[in-house]
Amino acid sequence: MAEPTQCIAKDVDMSESWSAVDTASKQTANLPLKVGKYSLESRLIVGSGRFDTPELMRDSLAASGSQCVTVAVRRERLYDRQGKNLLEYIDPDKYLLLPNTAGCYNAADAVRVAKLGREILRSLENPGADWVKLEVLGDSKTLLPDPIATVEACKMLVDDGFQVLVYSSDDPIVARRLKDIGATSVMPAGSPIGSGQGILNPNNLRIILESLKADDPDYPVIIDAGVGTASDVAVAFELGADGVLLNSAIAYARHPILMAEAMKFAAISGRKAYLAGRMPKRLYAQASSPEAGIITSRPW
């Protein structure tokens, strides 16, 4: 009987295309997230918006294990005051508060709002006082950032002594510019704010991670916006992100407290998987049981 023709295809190593960017130092210990002068045990930053009740927000934050909460700056209600202030549900002694500049469409407004946020936190002596999550939007439908105004505002805020965590698109050039002008962290979006679409462009995020960490492996890159569920968080960390910022994925879940808990575990598992170094992807199969000692025959 003739030997069957062996079909040996060259195994294509897909690791170059697919594996997580290995830009961090080779340590495997699960260290805290360092952003500016602060160190956070939890790599999740959670937003406080859009919850059905303040109690639900408070309990979801607790379930997430997050130590840093974003907040917005808005007029104090005068005529239809509804109960307590947010800060009676988020203890400013327990959480690091990160004011955002949501709703700002130009650099001057963003700077104005950032300064007001700082003023409130200074009086509360919250360590987030000189932090700001900078958002300068270009469009109210997509909530995409205006890259030019964002760079402009970032520079102004850095010059004024802020540690600026900048919400950005997944454009690697803008991300680079923001780092170069002194952003404490660049926070590229996974997908549009509140869209729940998850990580739409992992390749761009990988490029951003490589570019920003090239000579600076500990530079924090936090994926912010568009996270929809726990697996999105795990994917973000497996790509090599240092942190994930999310709000809607918890607030709009059917059971927010349960989703917050899921997010906590996803962040831990995604980060550990990244540190563990995943196996390469292969085009062809590779048996996980040994060839030696096999008692059965195979056709070829």
Add this chain to the structure above:
Amino acid sequence: MSNLINIIFNGHDRQIEAGMTVEQLLKDAAINGRFVAIELNGEILPRDQRNQRAIQARDVIEVVTLVGGG
């Protein structure tokens, strides 16, 4: 004799007594001063000036606080 002046307070017209301080205005509006920042005519009003600065006619005052957001 009360002399009323017109100001803009959080986007609304408001009549207040001349000479009222910002601190008094907060109390009048039942606002907890602890959780707010105040912008007076576009400039942040330092906390220690709240009970010193007398509000003047046509002043534009914004009282802001932290609310939920992502």
